[in-house]
Amino acid sequence: MGSTAVGIRNGLSTLKPMPNETPEPQAICNDVSRSAIFIVATIANDRDQEAKVREWCGDIAALVRAVGKRVPAGNLSCVCSFGSDAWDRLFGAPRPALLHPFRDIGEGERRALGTPGDFLLHIRAEHMDLCFELATQLLGALGDAVTVVDEVHGFRYFDMRDMVGFVDGTENPTGRAADEYTLITEDPGFEGGSYVLVQKYLHDMDGWNALSVETQERIIGRKKLSDVELDAAIKPSSSHSSLTTITENGKEVKILRDNMPFGRLGAAEFGTYFIGYARSPAPIEQMLENMFIGRPPGNYDRLLDYSRAVTGGLFFVPSATLLEELADRDPPSVTAAIETHSEPSSPAEPRHDGSLNIGSLKGISQHE
Template identity: 35%
Template structure:
């Protein structure tokens, strides 16, 4: 099975994110359109070699059965919404998610127009966001983003289902965060570093014993019962306007369990009342669960 290149792609300079709902009565037409997506990704890659374009389309957990009723990824389920007082990570389901990335903004936009034409009359665009590289792959808070990401061949091992009918696919979770930067920037740099659990300027992670139990890197570095790291591949990028800034957070993994446990650890207090203090400085506005099937699945309309 050939995985969509956007799942394991290395960081780019630009991205465009599209979230759609399918119009009533148009599911068969969407299946036909999605069958053309692998060829579209290949065409854009070949036409604009310097842009390092990669595409990704993922199907929402609620829409999957209407599109591909004969088989469903075994772990595809609803987004694991969280709420603790004013700290909220809501579920906002969407039917389709597109990630279009390139090192040229014009190529990313050309990809947007190609997708819009492909799906014209079949879907309603519910949300779009432009992502961009900020400094040396930093979040708008000023800290390097994705430090924990697997590298090289390990990216596929973490992100892709290895066996079975859905091999080459990935469980994808997408959130749009809006940062509370005015509040964040009032903190001393040392305090910001304690919130993250690593230094700001040179991105050196604190030793585990030196991290506060509320540090972001402490709350999201988890192990399973066997002592194995519960990794995800992050494909996140900042977004912003003159007035608001944030992060489009994207998790790709061979199981949704790792993301679910991380989100719970961030929002749910432990027995000592500790939670991820980064959640005091950013607000999740959306949250949706998807599965990104292999290109073979899309091209065959699920007939594998």
């Protein structure tokens, strides 16, 4: 092994690589936990507040260690990532080669849309109290510099089931394959980083539960009880598993999912928080295009007849090494910041106001 200056690691690595060594990644490939908190926040459009967020980047690892040390077996971790606009405002050039705003896909009710968000915190642990305490410490350190626009508390549902009753994440890569599919190796200065795309889905559980198990299985493409994939002869090409399978040069391109169910009974809110990591946004965006538009167009994912995406965001995950270094990054010039803030949005990538319009899915229109 090469020589490395080592710090205590607990969920967010603080390894300091020596020259010519690969930067240590954040805790992207950690095992699925029993609890998680997903926080999406915006950053105040103020130079002093932006400087506060930059400085905070160097404190995240220490906060994870401080909270996690109290319950070592709790496997506390945190992954911090930044959106395209926030990267330009906070750090400027150089920037990750493939980072861009979330691209809206589809139309009408069947639509994946981008919603406000400058950074994402993905906090995981075996116990919710650890997640909650870390979230409290992380946000408390930022104060008025940020505004939380979406917060979801997720939980493991029985044997890794999603809210619609099927096992989730079956095809996740593991071990070295997980690193291969998630960690960047060919973008100089950003090695060990990743891209992450998130969406909050709400489900019409009354409509879904009215379906027969056989119909549900054909929509998902797997057996509900055993999680065995349906035989190719009977699995519809519109099934969720069919449309989210991407191949390139004869090889399947995988992403790493760490989805979590969530819900509020009093609000009749039942959902799944989708989170996918990959070394490029392209395969996740292709999956969404297949789902929302169809492959071919019109042959869309029938799960969307019972599920609606109400948020969407694309973020870059710097390596743990780079995350700490960003605390000392010189701010972009005032001229560059003004140009960034004044650039009009592309028609293909519309921006949305701060309202996420999230609510119950009772009464969502159904497709026959």
